[in-house]
Amino acid sequence: MAIPDHVLVRNAGSLWDQATHHPFLDALAAGSLVEDAFRRWLAQDYLFAKDLMAFQAILLAKAPRDCHKSLIGGLAALEKEMDWFESHAVRLQLNLDIPPHPTCRRYTDFLMRCAYTQPQPVLLAILFGVEASYLAAWSALVPSGPCPCAEFIERWSSADFAAYVAALGELAERHPHEAAQEHFNEVLTHEGEFWKMSWEG
Amino acid sequence: MAIPDHVLVRNAGSLWDQATHHPFLDALAAGSLVEDAFRRWLAQDYLFAKDLMAFQAILLAKAPRDCHKSLIGGLAALEKEMDWFESHAVRLQLNLDIPPHPTCRRYTDFLMRCAYTQPQPVLLAILFGVEASYLAAWSALVPSGPCPCAEFIERWSSADFAAYVAALGELAERHPHEAAQEHFNEVLTHEGEFWKMSWEG
Amino acid sequence: MAIPDHVLVRNAGSLWDQATHHPFLDALAAGSLVEDAFRRWLAQDYLFAKDLMAFQAILLAKAPRDCHKSLIGGLAALEKEMDWFESHAVRLQLNLDIPPHPTCRRYTDFLMRCAYTQPQPVLLAILFGVEASYLAAWSALVPSGPCPCAEFIERWSSADFAAYVAALGELAERHPHEAAQEHFNEVLTHEGEFWKMSWEG
Amino acid sequence: MAIPDHVLVRNAGSLWDQATHHPFLDALAAGSLVEDAFRRWLAQDYLFAKDLMAFQAILLAKAPRDCHKSLIGGLAALEKEMDWFESHAVRLQLNLDIPPHPTCRRYTDFLMRCAYTQPQPVLLAILFGVEASYLAAWSALVPSGPCPCAEFIERWSSADFAAYVAALGELAERHPHEAAQEHFNEVLTHEGEFWKMSWEG
Numbered sequence: 001m002a003i004p005d006h007v008l009v010r011n012a013g014s015l016w017d018q019a020t021h022h023p024f025l026d027a028l029a030a031g032s033l034v035e036d037a038f039r040r041w042l043a044q045d046y047l048f049a050k051d052l053m054a055f056q057a058i059l060l061a062k063a064p065r066d067c068h069k070s071l072i073g074g075l076a077a078l079e080k081e082m083d084w085f086e087s088h089a090v091r092l093q094l095n096l097d098i099p100p101h102p103t104c105r106r107y108t109d110f111l112m113r114c115a116y117t118q119p120q121p122v123l124l125a126i127l128f129g130v131e132a133s134y135l136a137a138w139s140a141l142v143p144s145g146p147c148p149c150a151e152f153i154e155r156w157s158s159a160d161f162a163a164y165v166a167a168l169g170e171l172a173e174r175h176p177h178e179a180a181q182e183h184f185n186e187v188l189t190h191e192g193e194f195w196k197m198s199w200e201g
Numbered sequence: 202m203a204i205p206d207h208v209l210v211r212n213a214g215s216l217w218d219q220a221t222h223h224p225f226l227d228a229l230a231a232g233s234l235v236e237d238a239f240r241r242w243l244a245q246d247y248l249f250a251k252d253l254m255a256f257q258a259i260l261l262a263k264a265p266r267d268c269h270k271s272l273i274g275g276l277a278a279l280e281k282e283m284d285w286f287e288s289h290a291v292r293l294q295l296n297l298d299i300p301p302h303p304t305c306r307r308y309t310d311f312l313m314r315c316a317y318t319q320p321q322p323v324l325l326a327i328l329f330g331v332e333a334s335y336l337a338a339w340s341a342l343v344p345s346g347p348c349p350c351a352e353f354i355e356r357w358s359s360a361d362f363a364a365y366v367a368a369l370g371e372l373a374e375r376h377p378h379e380a381a382q383e384h385f386n387e388v389l390t391h392e393g394e395f396w397k398m399s400w401e402g
Numbered sequence: 403m404a405i406p407d408h409v410l411v412r413n414a415g416s417l418w419d420q421a422t423h424h425p426f427l428d429a430l431a432a433g434s435l436v437e438d439a440f441r442r443w444l445a446q447d448y449l450f451a452k453d454l455m456a457f458q459a460i461l462l463a464k465a466p467r468d469c470h471k472s473l474i475g476g477l478a479a480l481e482k483e484m485d486w487f488e489s490h491a492v493r494l495q496l497n498l499d500i501p502p503h504p505t506c507r508r509y510t511d512f513l514m515r516c517a518y519t520q521p522q523p524v525l526l527a528i529l530f531g532v533e534a535s536y537l538a539a540w541s542a543l544v545p546s547g548p549c550p551c552a553e554f555i556e557r558w559s560s561a562d563f564a565a566y567v568a569a570l571g572e573l574a575e576r577h578p579h580e581a582a583q584e585h586f587n588e589v590l591t592h593e594g595e596f597w598k599m600s601w602e603g
Numbered sequence: 604m605a606i607p608d609h610v611l612v613r614n615a616g617s618l619w620d621q622a623t624h625h626p627f628l629d630a631l632a633a634g635s636l637v638e639d640a641f642r643r644w645l646a647q648d649y650l651f652a653k654d655l656m657a658f659q660a661i662l663l664a665k666a667p668r669d670c671h672k673s674l675i676g677g678l679a680a681l682e683k684e685m686d687w688f689e690s691h692a693v694r695l696q697l698n699l700d701i702p703p704h705p706t707c708r709r710y711t712d713f714l715m716r717c718a719y720t721q722p723q724p725v726l727l728a729i730l731f732g733v734e735a736s737y738l739a740a741w742s743a744l745v746p747s748g749p750c751p752c753a754e755f756i757e758r759w760s761s762a763d764f765a766a767y768v769a770a771l772g773e774l775a776e777r778h779p780h781e782a783a784q785e786h787f788n789e790v791l792t793h794e795g796e797f798w799k800m801s802w803e804g
Contacts, residue, residue, distance in 0.1 A: 053671065054318075057664035060678070061657040061718075062519075068656065068685070072678050075663070079671050109310035115664075116317035117255075117464075119521075254470065255463040261477070262459035262517075263720075269455065269481050276462070276474050283470070316463075318665075320722075456720075511712035518719035519657075 003132050006169050008125060008184045019188035020136040022195035028149045029141040039094055041198035044104045046085040046096050048194070051108035052130065053078050058115035059123040066174070067124070070167040074127075077164065081155075103197035107190040114183065121172070125180035128168040129187030135165045137195075204333050207370050209326060209385045220389035221337040223396035229350045230342040240295055242399035245305045247286040247297050249395070252309035253331065254279050259316035260324040267375070268325070271368040275328075278365065282356075304398035308391040315384065322378035329369040330388030336366045338392075405534050408571050410527060410586045421590035422538040424597035430551045431543040441496055443600035446506045448487040448498050450596070453510035454532065455480050460517035461525040468576070469526070472569040476529075479566065483557075505599035509592040516585065523579035530570040531589030537567045539593075606735050609772050611728060611787045622791035623739040625798035631752045632744040642697055644801035647707045649688040649699050651797070654711035655733065656681050661718035662726040669777070670727070673770040677730075680767065684758075706800035710793040717786065724775070728783035731771040732790030738768045740798075 003009060009016055024041065027033040056078065060071045089096050100108065114126055138156035143149055155161065172180065204210060210217055225242065228234040257279065261272045290297050301309065315327060339357035344350055356362065373381065405411060411418055426443070429435040458480065462473045491498050502510065516528060540558035545551055557563065574582065606612060612619055627644070630636040659681065663674045692699050703711065717729055741759035746752055758764065775783065 050668075054664040057660045061660035061664070065653075065685075068682050072675070072682050075675050076679060079675050082668075082671070106307050106310065109307065109314045112318060113310045113313040117313060251467075258459045258463035262456040262463070266452075266484075269484070273474070273477050273481050277478060280470050280474050283467075508709050508712065511709065511716045514716040514720060515712045519715060 001166070001169065003136060003165065003169065006128075006132070006173070008128065008169075008172065008181060009132065011181055012185055012188055015185050015188040015192070016133070016136075019133040019191035019195075020140065022137075022192070022199065024195050024199040025137055025141055027199075029147075029153070030144050031147040031149070033149075036201070037199055039092065040101075040201060042085065042088060042092070043094055043096055043098060044101050044194070044198065046082065046089070047098075047100045048104055048108060049078060049082050049085065051111060053082070055108075055111045055115045055123075056127065059120065059127060062120040062123065064120070064175075067120075067171050070164065070171060074131075074164055074168075077160075084155075101197055103193050107194060110186065110190060118179070118183065119177060121175040121177035122179050122183050124168065124172045124175055125177065125184045126187055128165070128172045129184040130191070131161075131165045131168055133188060133191045135161055137191075202367070202370065204337060204366065204370065207329075207333070207374070209329065209370075209373065209382060210333065212382050213386055213389055216386050216389040216393075217334070217337075220334045220392035220396075221341065223338075223393070223400065225396050225400040226338055226342055228400075230348075230354070231345050232348040232350070234350075237402070238400055240293065241302075241402060243286065243289060243293070244295055244297055244299060245302050245395070245399065247283065247290070248299075248301045249305055249309060250279060250283050250286065252312060254283070256309075256312040256316045256324075257328065260321065260328060263321040263324065265321070265376075268321075268372050271365065271372060275332075275365055275369075278361075285356075302398055304394050308395060311387065311391060319380070319384065320378060322373070322376040323380050323384050325369065325373045325376055326378065326381035326385045327388055329366070329373045330385040331392070332362075332366045332369055334389060334392045336362055338396075403568070403571065405538060405567065405571065408530075408534070408575070410530065410571075410574065410583060411534065413583055414587055414590055417587050417590040417594075418535070418538075421535045421593035421597075422542065424539075424594070424601065426597050426601040427539055427543055429601075431549075431555070432546050433549045433551070435551075438603075439601055441494065442503075442603060444487065444490060444494070445496055445498055445500060446503050446596070446600065448484065448491070449500075449502045450506055450510060451480060451484050451487065453513060455484070457510075457513040457517045457525075458529065461522065461529060464522040464525065466522070466577075469522075469573050472566065472573060476533075476566055476570075479562075486557075503599055505595050509596060512588065512592060520581070520585070521579060523574070523577040524581050524585050526570065526574045526577055527579065527582035527586045528589055530567070530574045531586040532593070533563075533567045533570055535590060535593045537563055539597075604769070604772065606739060606768065606772065609731075609735070609776070611731065611772075611775065611784060612735065614784055615788055615791055618788050618791040618795075619736070619739075622736040622794035622798075623743065625740075625795070625802065627798045627802040628740055628744055630802075632750075632756070633747050634750040634752070636752075640802055640804070642695065643704075643804060645688065645691060645695070646697055646699055646701060647704050647797070647801065649685065649692070650701075650703045651707055651711060652681060652685055652688065654714060656685070658711075658714040658718045658726075659730065662723065662730060665723040665726065667723070667778075670723075670774050673767065673774060677734075677767055677771075680763075687758075704800055706796050710797060713789065713793060721782070721786065722780060724778040724780035725782050725786050727771065727775045727778055728780065728787045729790055731768070731775045732787040733794070734764075734768045734771055736791060736794045738764055740794075 024033065024037065028038070053075065056071065056075055060068070060075070063071055086096065088094070111126070114123060134156055138153050139162075141153050141157075143153055225234070225238065229239070254276065257272065257276055261269070261276065264272055287297065289295070312327070315324060335357055339354050342350075342354050342358075344354055426435065426439065430440070455477065458473060458477055462470070462477065465473055488498065490496070513528070516525060536558055540555050541564075543551075543555050543559075545555055627636070627640065631641070656678065659674060659678055663671070663678070666674055689699065691697070714729065717726060737759050741756050742765075744752075744756050744760075746756060
């Protein structure tokens with residue numbers, strides 16, 4: 001099923017667009033993004049990924065058998081992504097040992113609170129929201145000529161990543177929950193605020 | 202020991218003042234607070250108290266023997282406070298079954314994330330921050346003539362509440378932790394933002 | 403409603419009797435219990451109570467509004483019980499700082515695993531099982547003449563304790579769950595093994 | 604470092620032997636194990652693996668960066684192991700949807716209680732105990748002629764599994780904790796009881 005047809009996406013209304021389009025992304029693809037914004041995004045996205053790993057691990061601990069393979073695949077991919085962030089940071093002489101921005105912290109406070117207090121189907125909807133919105137945001141970008149961002153766009157538009165997101169979408173459908181949509185929408189709000197923070201500081 | 206002399210308060214610097222003084226409180230004491238702001242504060246403070254109870258309960262589950270009596274006393278007092286909020290809400294025809302304001306939600310996301318992921322001494326410092334700043338904020342108020350707020354000021358300036366806060370302060374000193382100050386400061390930031398939200402909407 | 407009429411008790415079948423009758427209790431009431439067994443029981447029951455407090459606290463963190471008052475009352479009573487155990491231990495020169503017996507440890511491993519992984523209605527059924535079986539076991543005893551056990555029988559046959567157990571029974575009925583009976587039964591098995599351990603070592 | 608030289612193994616004393624040698628294993632290698640015992644072990648080991656996955660996931664959620672790769676590799680291997688158990692069960696017409704044996708349940712109650720209440724270095728020591736004792740138990744076996752058990756011995760004596768166990772041993776050394784040995788020893792006791800249950804029913 002195409003992502004835009006997923007019931008959680010359709011019912012999210014305009015929140016979906018706000019989570020997946022932003023001047024930050026447009027500037028990145030156009031090659032016009034100021035370096036400060038790029039470095040801020042890179043460091044904060046890394047800090048986000050660290051907490052997302054904990055979220056995904058708690059979800060795995062609560063998940064039934066049919067979710068195991070996809071969730072463990074997602075953990076392995078996230079771990080490789082963290083390696084990749086770390087090597088970019090070395091190359092760019094970017095310090096990753098910094099405090100999270102308040103916007104990043106709010107997002108991960110939300111994730112970790114839910115990880116420990118919400119049932120597993122709600123956590124599936126949350127993870128689908130995190131990953132599906134990322135896939136949509138990056139897949140929409142066309143780099144204007146060769147640019148350093150090509151590698152980033154490639155990663156989050158790849159067939160592998162799309163297959164993972166599709167698998168999460170199917171699991172979220174197979175394990176529905178009355179609180180799923182509300183939490184999916186909250187993810188989208190946090191995603192929109194994360195782009196805003198990356199852009200504006 | 203007086204609250205302002207506690208090491209966590211002294212090291213918090215200007216954050217302490219920002220958490221314990223606000224035009225909202227001044228207007229309340231002066232009898233000039235607009236009704237909307239009062240009602241917003243009342244409902245959001247109730248929603249906050251519901252999550253604070255869960256935070257305090259998790260802290261109790263992790264706490265050593267010497268903390269039990271104070272923490273259980275605090276839970277019993279919080280439960281009575283919720284009753285009291287509920288009866289005010291009935292009197293004022295105020296609906297408490299509403300979503301939390303984003304500012305309230307951020308505060309409780311922070312609390313619940315910490316409850317499940319931080320060690321018990323950090324949680325003690327957090328709870329001391331929540332209660333000590335409330336005691337200081339309300340104790341500083343002198344109602345200008347008979348006003349409906351007298352009852353509120355009385356509650357959070359009472360000798361009982363002060364004794365509870367003093368007991369938490371002693372426990373936080375007896376169980377120090379290198380991450381205590383950082384989390385205490387985060388509480389103060391959330392407190393300041395809660396007053397701002399109550400005042401501005 | 404009388405305890406024996408509660409649906410969880412009725413459906414537990416013979417497990418209920420095995421959890422609430424034991425030679426240990428008969429010997430205690432008859433004044434013929436050997437001192438070693440009494441001391442073993444006292445120390446292990448204290449260690450059990452410490453972990454039960456953590457269980458009850460986690461349950462409170464997950465519980466809806468209508469459960470708060472009873473659960474907090476239960477925590478306050480348990481804390482007083484621990485004080486009382488501690489003063490008995492001083493009087494009897496009994497060391498409470500010992501490792502739990504494997505049987506005690508299995509029971510609390512079960513409780514703490516459930517606390518963190520089971521939904522709140524299951525936890526209510528578990529707590530009702532723990533307390534209702536204790537009330538039944540001790541209420542059935544008639545001390546033969548003045549004996550040191552009178553104080554113990556009194557505590558767990560008291561009107562206050564019976565009212566608490568009745569309140570838990572009502573809450574367990576109001577918040578049913580398909581896994582409640584299975585967990586209630588597991589509690590009874592652990593209760594029976596605890597008496598056996600107290601008796602046999 | 605060879606497993607027997609690890610400080611946790613050396614300090615475990617005779618518990619190590621009791622956890623890694625058992626008539627069940629000898630009979631399996633000799634081809635003389637009765638089918639009932641084999642089937643019981645297979646089903647209970649599968650149920651154990653399901654809960655072990657939750658344990659490993661919670662550990663991952665609490666673990667620092669240098670543990671991620673090994674722990675995620677361990678999760679992926681465990682997931683494949685569950686697939687493999689499931690295909691054996693199909694072949695042997697063995698029902699895996701059964702309740703855990705009390706001995707299995709006690710072991711996983713212990714693991715899950717620790718997962719949620721112990722700090723990450725203790726959890727590392729526990730996981731090292733689970734895996735190192737399994738490696739030692741199976742590596743010691745020499746099948747007498749071609750036997751169906753060869754595949755099992757191979758799996759848990761393989762270079763891959765040995766490398767994983769060595770990595771866990773190094774992480775446990777790098778992240779020591781005063782409660783590590785005590786919990787490592789508890790694992791060994793549970794391992795011994797698991798073999799006894801497989802053998803005796």
